Amino acid sequence: MSLCAHRCRRFRCSPITKSSPRVRLRRRPSSRWRNEMQIHRVRGNDLKDALQRARRNFGEGALVISHERTSDGGVTVAVAQRPAQAGMQASTTSSGAEPAKQEVDITAYDEVRQRLAQTGFDAEWIESNLRRAAHAARHGEHPMDRFGVFIGSEFRIAHLPNTPGVTRLVAFIGNTGVGKTTGLVKLGARFVQAKRKVGMATLDSQRVGAVDQYRGYAEMLGAPMRALHADETLTTQTLGAHGKDVVLLDTKGCAESDAPQLKALHRTLYDQTAGAELDTFLVFSASASRSALREVTEAFSDLRLAGCVITKIDETRQPAAVLEHILELGLPVAFVSDGQDLGLNFRRATPELLADLVLLGRVE
Numbered sequence: 001m002s003l004c005a006h007r008c009r010r011f012r013c014s015p016i017t018k019s020s021p022r023v024r025l026r027r028r029p030s031s032r033w034r035n036e037m038q039i040h041r042v043r044g045n046d047l048k049d050a051l052q053r054a055r056r057n058f059g060e061g062a063l064v065i066s067h068e069r070t071s072d073g074g075v076t077v078a079v080a081q082r083p084a085q086a087g088m089q090a091s092t093t094s095s096g097a098e099p100a101k102q103e104v105d106i107t108a109y110d111e112v113r114q115r116l117a118q119t120g121f122d123a124e125w126i127e128s129n130l131r132r133a134a135h136a137a138r139h140g141e142h143p144m145d146r147f148g149v150f151i152g153s154e155f156r157i158a159h160l161p162n163t164p165g166v167t168r169l170v171a172f173i174g175n176t177g178v179g180k181t182t183g184l185v186k187l188g189a190r191f192v193q194a195k196r197k198v199g200m201a202t203l204d205s206q207r208v209g210a211v212d213q214y215r216g217y218a219e220m221l222g223a224p225m226r227a228l229h230a231d232e233t234l235t236t237q238t239l240g241a242h243g244k245d246v247v248l249l250d251t252k253g254c255a256e257s258d259a260p261q262l263k264a265l266h267r268t269l270y271d272q273t274a275g276a277e278l279d280t281f282l283v284f285s286a287s288a289s290r291s292a293l294r295e296v297t298e299a300f301s302d303l304r305l306a307g308c309v310i311t312k313i314d315e316t317r318q319p320a321a322v323l324e325h326i327l328e329l330g331l332p333v334a335f336v337s338d339g340q341d342l343g344l345n346f347r348r349a350t351p352e353l354l355a356d357l358v359l360l361g362r363v364e
């Protein structure tokens, strides 16, 4: 087993993917919800293996609430654990006396605490998450390993369906200049490399130069491109989606003014029976402020999002605001972009990569 840069052993704990990839934003879960129940997702080679791991990590009293098969043939189980149970489990493995009342010891987590402060997390977030991580610690586990695994498994990873005969319309939405167009082109390059039939379309047709820029990228990828006007009905025909595996739909920045049009787009596409499915991803810049993140999320809160993309992680060593925001929303992460280069720097999100971001402020 290898150690990653923050001494987190790669292991098989990962966020569960819901059977339906689309999610509604979970707006600010109340602290009551958080305090009542902890949900953990544990992955194993098969159901038996996953259950054994869950039992080992979270105790006999943890309640299995769901299980599902993953694309690589494994199984992920979701288990619920009440804080009292977690406290009991932590203490039974140590002294055994007064289990539920005993406070978990986090004095060994100073190095983790310092790392998290450097990445920009605030003290309250740090202490509460250190406690949650420490509750499920196993004997002899290094605090950095424990926290890396814990926090990686707190993120949800976006599911990217690939159904033969169904065209996926992948739309990137978000604030101006966050990297929507660049991200779609990088994604397009991955699809082309994987020999998928790619189409491109843009709703950003009013801004000077935007259509020409996107057309240039489409030519570079060898993909046909459609420029759509704001009042155009968005169908598989107008989007040029027929016969394509995927159509990459660019949108214009400035969240608030896009929202009505995108809501109409969702309605139009969901009403259609033609084989096309829309996956909308909200794009966040890693250096965005907490208020900007809240604003854009609010603007699109009625949309059914498939997940989010984090861009520009190369521009900051303190991505705490965006990571906290995503965790709070429970929004699945699809990709992480760390550079301007179109051919590189667009990675599929994984629990390990997100743990790197939390603990190091960068990906390795």
Ligand SMILES: Nc1nc2c(ncn2[C@@H]2O[C@H](COP(=O)(O)OP(=O)(O)OP(=O)(O)O)[C@@H](O)[C@H]2O)c(=O)[nH]1
Residues within 6 Å of the ligand: 175, 176, 177, 178, 179, 180, 181, 182, 183, 204, 251, 252, 253, 254, 311, 312, 313, 314, 315, 337, 338, 339, 340
């Ligand atoms: N450093 C860095 N720059 C990026 C990244 N992604 C995009 N950019 C740059 O950010 C700038 C804006 O990118 P765009 O893709 O045009 O952003 P957009 O969201 O489409 O912008 P609008 O269409 O104007 O709303 C460009 O200079 C990109 O090269 C990234 O991951 N890292």
Ligand SMILES: [Mg+2]
Residues within 6 Å of the ligand: 180, 181, 182, 204, 250, 251, 252, 253
């Ligand atoms: Mg753009």
